[in-house]
Amino acid sequence: MSSSIVPASTGPHKTHCPYCALQCGMELTPVEGTASSTPAPGGREPLPVTVNPRDFPTNAGRLCQKGWTAAAVLDVPDRITTPLVRGADGELAPATWDEALELITARVRAIQAEHGPEGVAIFGGGGLTNEKAYALGKFARTVLRTPNIDYNGRFCMSSAAAAGNRAFGVDRGLPFPLTDLGGAEAILLLGSNPAETMPPFVQHLAGARGAAGLVIVDPRRSATARLTEDGQGVHVQPVPGTDLVVLLALLHVVIAEKLVDTAYLTERTAGYDDVVRSVSAWWPERAETVCGVPAEDLRRLARRLAAASPARGGRGAYVLTGRGVEQSAQGTATVTAAINLSLALGLVGREGSGYGCLTGQGNGQGGREHGQKSDQLPGYRKIDDPAARAHVASVWGVDPDTIPGPGKPAVALLNSLATPGGPQALFVHGSNVLVSAPNADRVRERLEALDLLVVCDFVPSETARIADVVLPVTQWAEEEGTMTSLEGRVIRRRQAVDAPGQARSELWLLAELARRLGSGVHFGTDPADVFDELARASAGGPADYSGLSHARLDAHEDGGGSGLYWPCPAPADAPADASGDGHAGSPARGEHPGTPRMFLDTFGTPDGRARMVPVDHGGPADDVRGDAPTYLVTGRVLQHYQSGAQTRRVPDLDRLVPEPYVELHPQLGLRVGVADGDRVRLTSTRGMVEAVARWTDAVRPEVVFMPFHWGGLGGVNRITSDAVDPISSMPEFKVCAVQVSPAGPATASTQDDHDTQEVPV
Ligand SMILES: Nc1nc2c(c(=O)[nH]1)N[C@H]1C(S)=C(S)[C@@H](COP(=O)(O)OP(=O)(O)OC[C@H]3O[C@@H](n4cnc5c(=O)[nH]c(N)nc54)[C@H](O)[C@@H]3O)O[C@H]1N2
Ligand SMILES: Nc1nc2c(c(=O)[nH]1)N[C@H]1C(S)=C(S)[C@@H](COP(=O)(O)OP(=O)(O)OC[C@H]3O[C@@H](n4cnc5c(=O)[nH]c(N)nc54)[C@H](O)[C@@H]3O)O[C@H]1N2
Ligand code: SF4
Ligand SMILES: [Mo]
Numbered sequence: 200m201s202s203s204i205v206p207a208s209t210g211p212h213k214t215h216c217p218y219c220a221l222q223c224g225m226e227l228t229p230v231e232g233t234a235s236s237t238p239a240p241g242g243r244e245p246l247p248v249t250v251n252p253r254d255f256p257t258n259a260g261r262l263c264q265k266g267w268t269a270a271a272v273l274d275v276p277d278r279i280t281t282p283l284v285r286g287a288d289g290e291l292a293p294a295t296w297d298e299a300l301e302l303i304t305a306r307v308r309a310i311q312a313e314h315g316p317e318g319v320a321i322f323g324g325g326g327l328t329n330e331k332a333y334a335l336g337k338f339a340r341t342v343l344r345t346p347n348i349d350y351n352g353r354f355c356m357s358s359a360a361a362a363g364n365r366a367f368g369v370d371r372g373l374p375f376p377l378t379d380l381g382g383a384e385a386i387l388l389l390g391s392n393p394a395e396t397m398p399p400f401v402q403h404l405a406g407a408r409g410a411a412g413l414v415i416v417d418p419r420r421s422a423t424a425r426l427t428e429d430g431q432g433v434h435v436q437p438v439p440g441t442d443l444v445v446l447l448a449l450l451h452v453v454i455a456e457k458l459v460d461t462a463y464l465t466e467r468t469a470g471y472d473d474v475v476r477s478v479s480a481w482w483p484e485r486a487e488t489v490c491g492v493p494a495e496d497l498r499r500l501a502r503r504l505a506a507a508s509p510a511r512g513g514r515g516a517y518v519l520t521g522r523g524v525e526q527s528a529q530g531t532a533t534v535t536a537a538i539n540l541s542l543a544l545g546l547v548g549r550e551g552s553g554y555g556c557l558t559g560q561g562n563g564q565g566g567r568e569h570g571q572k573s574d575q576l577p578g579y580r581k582i583d584d585p586a587a588r589a590h591v592a593s594v595w596g597v598d599p600d601t602i603p604g605p606g607k608p609a610v611a612l613l614n615s616l617a618t619p620g621g622p623q624a625l626f627v628h629g630s631n632v633l634v635s636a637p638n639a640d641r642v643r644e645r646l647e648a649l650d651l652l653v654v655c656d657f658v659p660s661e662t663a664r665i666a667d668v669v670l671p672v673t674q675w676a677e678e679e680g681t682m683t684s685l686e687g688r689v690i691r692r693r694q695a696v697d698a699p700g701q702a703r704s705e706l707w708l709l710a711e712l713a714r715r716l717g718s719g720v721h722f723g724t725d726p727a728d729v730f731d732e733l734a735r736a737s738a739g740g741p742a743d744y745s746g747l748s749h750a751r752l753d754a755h756e757d758g759g760g761s762g763l764y765w766p767c768p769a770p771a772d773a774p775a776d777a778s779g780d781g782h783a784g785s786p787a788r789g790e791h792p793g794t795p796r797m798f799l800d801t802f803g804t805p806d807g808r809a810r811m812v813p814v815d816h817g818g819p820a821d822d823v824r825g826d827a828p829t830y831l832v833t834g835r836v837l838q839h840y841q842s843g844a845q846t847r848r849v850p851d852l853d854r855l856v857p858e859p860y861v862e863l864h865p866q867l868g869l870r871v872g873v874a875d876g877d878r879v880r881l882t883s884t885r886g887m888v889e890a891v892a893r894w895t896d897a898v899r900p901e902v903v904f905m906p907f908h909w910g911g912l913g914g915v916n917r918i919t920s921d922a923v924d925p926i927s928s929m930p931e932f933k934v935c936a937v938q939v940s941p942a943g944p945a946t947a948s949t950q951d952d953h954d955t956q957e958v959p960v
Contacts, residue, residue: 224255280700324629336570368803390523460545578740859913
C-alpha cells in the first residue's frame, strides 16, 4: 500500500503525535516511495514518513513507543481505502463515494420521515481535530437537527469537567503550563499512571521527586507508583473506589491541624463552612476502615502537602487527577473533594501551585469545547442558554429555534439505540465503541439492531466491521487542523503526505452529506476556513478562540513559540497592552497573547469566587459481595492505545504486548487455582471474559487488573459496569465486582477474534 501514498511535499513538517493529550512535538519527513534508503523498523517496506521528536514544552525532545511507531498506521495492510457497503450477501464490499453517500442520504431521509429528526444519532471522538469536532456538532444540529450527539469524551473527561465547571466556572484540564509542575515541592497524583500513559510527562515530576514530595494514589503499584521508590515520594494504595474517603480524610486533617490558608479562603472562595461540616466525620481512623490507608499515613500526607503550599512558605504543591478516580459513579464528587483540598490549601490560581486533571485523548480538551457533547455548543457554551443559541445560530445562518436542545449522554444514547422512540441510525466518527464502551455486549446488541450504522475510520475497527457503511477517512499526517493539548494550548496538526486511495477528509464528507440532504447551511472543506468559523462561533464563550487562526498559530510556532492558550479573544476584546510571551512570534500590538495561567485574579463564576461543594462517599455501584468477591480495575499499558484499533496493527507494539491479560496476586491465584501463565476467567453480572493470568504482587490480593485494549473474549468491557455518575454521566469503568476462576485451555472458539475477520480493502 505504500505506493499509493504520495508525499504532499517534502519535509520536515512540524507537527504533533496522533495519540494522547500530551501532543508531543514531532517532525515528519516524507519518504519517496520505495526509492528511500531509510529502512523501516523491523526491516519491512519503508514507511511513508519518518518520525523524529522535536523540542516542544510537553515532551522536550522525547517520545514514547507509540509516538515513535505512529507512521506504521498510515499504511497498515488492512487500511480502508475505499467506501464499503454491506451487500445483500451480508458482506462489506467496495463501493464508490457516490454510491455510499446516496445510500446514506436515502436511508437517513426515510428514517427521519418515520422517526423524526432524533431518529438519527452521532457518536464522535476526542481524537478529532477541533475543526472536525466543530463540523460534526454543526452537522448534527443544523442538517440532521437531532439532539442525539455525544462522544467518547464522556468516557474520559466528563467528571473532571463537571467538577471543574462547578467549582471554577470554566473547565480547562490544566489551567497552567505543564512545565510549571517542575518547580513544585509536592505533587499529589490520584488515579493516573503517566509513566505508561504519557511517558515524557514524567520528567516534569523531577522537582517533586527530588524533594521526596511525589505522592501516587493507586490501588496498584503501577510504573508511576514505582517512581516514588528510593525515598522520592510515597505510594498510597487504597481499596479501589475509595479515593473520595482518602481526600475527605486529608481535608479533615488539614482543617483539624489548622493548616488551611485562611486569607485565601476568605478572599477567593465560597462554601467553605459547609465543606468543613461535611468532612468532620472523616477522621483518619474512620477513613482507614474504609480505604485501608493507615491513619498515620493520611496525617503525614496532609502535613506534607500543607508544608509545600505557598501559604506555609513551601515551593508549591499540585493536586492532579486521572481516570483512576474519575471513571467512577462518584467521579464528580471525588474530583470535587480534590478541588476542595486544593482550595483549602490556597493552591488554585497561584503561580507554582494548582489543581489539574490530566486530559487523555489527543484532542480530549478541544473535543469537549466545540459542540460534539450533547449539552454544548461551540466555545464551551451551554446548549440551553438562549444567548449562546442566538450567537451560534447567527454564525451558522440558522434560526435559533431550529437548534435542538440537549441530547442523551453517551451511555444512555448507546442504550437507547434501536429502541422504540430511540435513534434507528448512528454515525460513528472516531470511536471503537464495541471495544471501549462499558457493558459492551449490550452495545453490540444495540448496534446490530440499528437500521443504519455508518462508521468513518481508516482501519476496520471492531465497530466498523459490523457497520452497514464504512467511510474511509484521512488521519493525522494526511490532514491539516488544530488540536488543543492537555494544557489548553492550541497547536497545529500539519499534513505531510497525501491520503491513500479514496480516503477523504471528514470535513469534505460532512459537506457532501449536507448538500445531498438538501441543507442550505454552508459547510467549509478547508480546515483554515472551518477554524475561522469555529473561532467566530466561540467568541465570547468560556473557550474563546476568536483571536486565533491557522496563520497566527503558524507564525507563532515558526517564530519559536509553541501554540497559544485559550481563552484568546479577538483583538477588539484584547487588552491594548498585550505584551506577548517573549517569542519572535509574539502577538502584534493589540493581539491577545493567550492565557497560559488561568484564575490568577478571578474565577469564571458569576461572583469570581471558587465554589467549594460538600460531597460524601457512597462506594462503587457494583461492589464486591459473596458471589463476586474481587475488585476488577481496568486501565492501560504503554504499548497500546485505547481500543487498540491503531496500535494492535503496529507490529513493533503488538509483538511486545500481543494479547489481553489479567494481573492477579499470587495469593489469589493459589486460592482460586490459577497459576501464572494459565488462562483465567472473570465473571461479572454482565458476562465473562478470559485471558492469560500474570501473577504479580503489584496488585492487592483482593484486586485484579485488566487493560481494555482488545475486543473478543479478552475484551474487558464485556464485563464492566455501565452505572454512571449522576452529574457527569461518566461510566464506572474503573471498579466493578467479579468472580475469578480458572478457564479451560484456549481453543479456536475462545481465542481473541480481533484479526480473524476479513474486510475487503
Ligand atoms: N499507553 C496509553 N497511553 C494513553 C492511552 C492509552 O490508551 N494507552 N489513552 C490516553 C487517554 S484517552 C487517557 S484518558 C489517559 C488515561 O491515563 P491514566 O488515567 O493514567 O490511565 P489508566 O491506566 O486508565 O488509569 C490510571 C490508573 O488508575 C488506577 N486505578 C484504577 N482504579 C483506581 C481507583 O479506584 N483509585 C485510584 N486512585 N486509581 C485507580 C489504575 O491502576 C491505573 O494505574 O491516557 C492517555 N494515554
Ligand atoms: N474498561 C475501560 N474502558 C475504557 C477506559 C478505561 O480506562 N477502562 N477508558 C475510556 C476512555 S478514557 C476513552 S478515551 C475511550 C477510548 O476508546 P475509543 O473511543 O474506542 O477510542 P479509540 O480506540 O482511540 O478509537 C478511535 C477510533 O477512531 C479511529 N480514528 C482515529 N482518529 C480518527 C479521526 O480523525 N476520524 C475518524 N473518523 N476516526 C478516527 C481509530 O482508528 C479508532 O478506530 O475508552 C474508554 N473505555
Ligand atoms: S506520550 Fe502521548 S503524545 Fe507523546 S509520543 Fe506517547 S502517545 Fe504520543
Ligand atoms: Mo480517555
